[in-house]
Amino acid sequence: MDIVTPFQFSLVYNALSFTFATMGAATLFLWLSRSQVAPAYRTALTISGLVTAIAAYHYFRIFDSWTAAYQLKDGLITATGFAFNDAYRYVDWLLTVPLLLIELVLVMRLSAEETMSKSIRLGAAAALMIVLGYPGEIATDIPTRALWGTLSSIPFVYIVYELFSGLGRSIAQQPANAQGLVRKARLLTFASWGFYPIVYMAPYAGLKGGTVVTTIQIGYTIADIVAKAGLGILIFLIAVRKSAAEDPENTAITV
């Protein structure tokens, strides 16, 4: 167990608590906002809120695991002997990452067949990406980490290809007032997902001990906030604009 400094302990502690609050707030916002959009977009908001709710649960668990692993007393940090559970993030991602792609597909409102086929293909690729990344995350040597990281990046490249080719064509058919936001949502997904492998590679950079633990925890936390709560807010804005474009008479639809 790598020992962190009191500053690093508090930084991760506060970041985990902040993220629990953010994910919980995003969930409530997304679910309460269901009535503000046309029925066709409510499932997209339901699922966006599910993603942040699942993340809130896991951040609560990660917070508890962090405080169980270390003790800050009289300004000193000691390891309690209980291991910090890395796996929470991966079981979270296994559930939420496929759902993130599905919420993006749903808010685009493609045909029923397209929605189904894209959800299954993208969702399966996302799950495979997470499963292949985990053995590397818990590996103690860099070559093993690099091997699984590289395997995991194959489904990631496929997802990026799908987002920019297949979904790209569908973006052109979105209403004019929502096209820019849909492009932003795609870009946010691509950029925030691209941030995870950078964090994953932190140990390659020669970081050691408490510093590498802190960098990985803070890095994944920032990426999760952007990829989940940030995307959720964009999905909400897209749903509101598309609802308004499709039914300009309906005054119930408004931010």
Next chain:
Amino acid sequence: MDIVTPFQFSLVYNALSFTFATMGAATLFLWLSRSQVAPAYRTALTISGLVTAIAAYHYFRIFDSWTAAYQLKDGLITATGFAFNDAYRYVDWLLTVPLLLIELVLVMRLSAEETMSKSIRLGAAAALMIVLGYPGEIATDIPTRALWGTLSSIPFVYIVYELFSGLGRSIAQQPANAQGLVRKARLLTFASWGFYPIVYMAPYAGLKGGTVVTTIQIGYTIADIVAKAGLGILIFLIAVRKSAAEDPENTAITV
């Protein structure tokens, strides 16, 4: 760790518990009242309730941190060695202070572009104000506290300017029965936010030890209740009056 007296310990302890109850109650009131106002104002109530929900969570954590830091035994207070976590207030404000300005903008029902641009500008200034304040809050010497406090007041001055110039013009376009309340909401925001820097400066006044800890905790707690639950109630009243003004036939809209 500054030792408080048993009276000071109980005062802060009860104030924290009171505030958790107040914030929780405000949240439920605001969310249950969504159906009482026109759809255009529901997002304002959703966000007002989010602010108090996030605050309720943090008061729960602050309460736990307070009781973990001190021990009241046989009428004597001793430090347990676990530090009281000052950061909860700042991570709370980082989330809630931008949202408070956004709820004020939303209830005014400006054009979609104005709503977006004002929310982003005011929200970013508010987040910057909090981030600049924190290094001073945890500083152990007064000059460092004063430096960061001064830096933090720059975005605060900008926010006040925006509230009274930019938003001032929009107030004149509000329905007659709501103008007075919108002015009150702006004044309440200005006055309660102005109270935080006064609390922040408590150590300058030569207060020491347990007295300064107690003054800061009670001061921030009072300011939070006014700025969050108090503003939430005003936002609700404004939303009800504007809903009634815009649709006098609708008997569903009523306090």
